Amino acid sequence: MRVTIRVFAQLRDAVQHGVFDADVPPGASVADVWRNLARTYPALAPFAGSVSCAVNASFARMTSSVHEGDDIAFLPPVSGG
Amino acid sequence: MMRLSIGPEPLPLDALAREVEREAQARGEGCGALCSFVGVVRATHQGRAVRYLEYEAFEPLALNVFSQIEHEVAREWPATVLAIHHRVGRLEVGEASVVIVAAAPHRAEAFQACRYAIERVKQVAPVWKHEFFEDGDAWVEGALADPDDDLARQEARRRACA
Numbered sequence: 347m348r349v350t351i352r353v354f355a356q357l358r359d360a361v362q363h364g365v366f367d368a369d370v371p372p373g374a375s376v377a378d379v380w381r382n383l384a385r386t387y388p389a390l391a392p393f394a395g396s397v398s399c400a401v402n403a404s405f406a407r408m409t410s411s412v413h414e415g416d417d418i419a420f421l422p423p424v425s426g427g
Numbered sequence: 428m429m430r431l432s433i434g435p436e437p438l439p440l441d442a443l444a445r446e447v448e449r450e451a452q453a454r455g456e457g458c459g460a461l462c463s464f465v466g467v468v469r470a471t472h473q474g475r476a477v478r479y480l481e482y483e484a485f486e487p488l489a490l491n492v493f494s495q496i497e498h499e500v501a502r503e504w505p506a507t508v509l510a511i512h513h514r515v516g517r518l519e520v521g522e523a524s525v526v527i528v529a530a531a532p533h534r535a536e537a538f539q540a541c542r543y544a545i546e547r548v549k550q551v552a553p554v555w556k557h558e559f560f561e562d563g564d565a566w567v568e569g570a571l572a573d574p575d576d577d578l579a580r581q582e583a584r585r586r587a588c589a
Contacts, residue, residue: 426554
């Protein structure tokens, strides 16, 4: 199934683009999507322990399941304010 | 004016303060205290001279987070009215990156709500600061964002009420 992936800040630098579509297997979790991404972009590996995620612009858990057309965002540690 | 906002425009502290005060006046006890916090781009970071900053955000999620912070503040300090505006894009030294305004019947809850809100913004809001120095650049790594982390909420409350 097709999903949209968004990455920000250091993650975007590692991937070299911010928003893109990807195919993921049916029944995939957000963690599966992350693992696929980190296989394609090894520069993401150092962030595995500190990344948060959102699905359709709401915070989610890495264990959340993914559905066709979902918008999945991976967020490095935040530094607003 | 929207009380929760994120975008590239310069932050309207005075207009936002008037808006929040008006809203608080219309409530039960009225407005007796207006407390604001303005985060400003500092000229140095750990001894290095800062040329400018760039803020990036996941804006729809940031608005959801601001709304969650507003609800948390309303639970803890029910008589307060809160506004949060964050800026994104390139900011020069001395410019405001974030403005928080809290209005309440009395000063204690205005101060506490304002401090709590900025602590929560720093803990959870999906915003990233990229610093540009004379001799390079770096992303600032802050908190692992988890809006349901109760320990983080308690820490924000402890700081607000210290």
